[in-house]
Amino acid sequence: MCSRYEIRARPEALARRFRLDETAPDLARPEVRPTDPAPIVVRDEGGVRRARAARFGLNVTWDKMPVINARAETLRQKPTFRPLLGNRCVVPASAYFEWRQDGRARRRNRISLANEELIGFAGLFDADRFVIITCAPAATIAHVHDRMPVILPPESEERWLDRTNDDLARLLSPYAGAIAAAEEKPRPSPQGDLFAFG
Numbered sequence: 001m002c003s004r005y006e007i008r009a010r011p012e013a014l015a016r017r018f019r020l021d022e023t024a025p026d027l028a029r030p031e032v033r034p035t036d037p038a039p040i041v042v043r044d045e046g047g048v049r050r051a052r053a054a055r056f057g058l059n060v061t062w063d064k065m066p067v068i069n070a071r072a073e074t075l076r077q078k079p080t081f082r083p084l085l086g087n088r089c090v091v092p093a094s095a096y097f098e099w100r101q102d103g104r105a106r107r108r109n110r111i112s113l114a115n116e117e118l119i120g121f122a123g124l125f126d127a128d129r130f131v132i133i134t135c136a137p138a139a140t141i142a143h144v145h146d147r148m149p150v151i152l153p154p155e156s157e158e159r160w161l162d163r164t165n166d167d168l169a170r171l172l173s174p175y176a177g178a179i180a181a182a183e184e185k186p187r188p189s190p191q192g193d194l195f196a197f198g
Contacts, residue, residue: 114178
């Protein structure tokens with residue numbers, strides 16, 4: 001699952017990286033959470049890439065909480081996502097966050113490309129909201145979680161945005177490039193060690 005991610009790039013950097021026809025909205029933030037506004041990249045009828053703001057998570061009738069992820073393996077079967085297959089977007093990010101279960105504790109990991117370049121997640125959108133598509137994890141981060149967002153290599157983004165392209169399985173697969181996971185260290189107890197003698 002991908003429930004939180006980071007987008008630290010300024011509009012000019014987004015425009016360069018995602019080959020936008022105009023400046024992207026300035027929605028940089030250290031953590032995007034469900035219902036937050038964030039930039040998504042779409043392709044208009046003329047084939048031009050544009051960025052616009054949308055909220056993270058689709059509203060659905062069967063749950064009070066927004067749906068934030070869609071499984072790549074079942075997109076065509078799920079009635080929530082099947083109608084949106086023509087509404088494809090790329091979700092810019094600089095990293096995403098995942099929690100590794102360690103016994104009773106959960107350890108937060110910041111996962112990014114090893115070179116810290118901007119990421120483009122595969123997404124679907126409706127009028128003003130979007131979801132991130134997930135797949136099985138790459139081997140290098142499988143120890144953190146059993147799912148990961150679909151990270152599109154830059155050369156695959158145009159094929160994803162092309163709504164006439166029906167060969168989605170090859171695009172919606174674990175990322176093959178280098179990924180880095182940095183786990184946050186647990187904070188020491190504010191009480192300290194009661195049995196330590198100074």
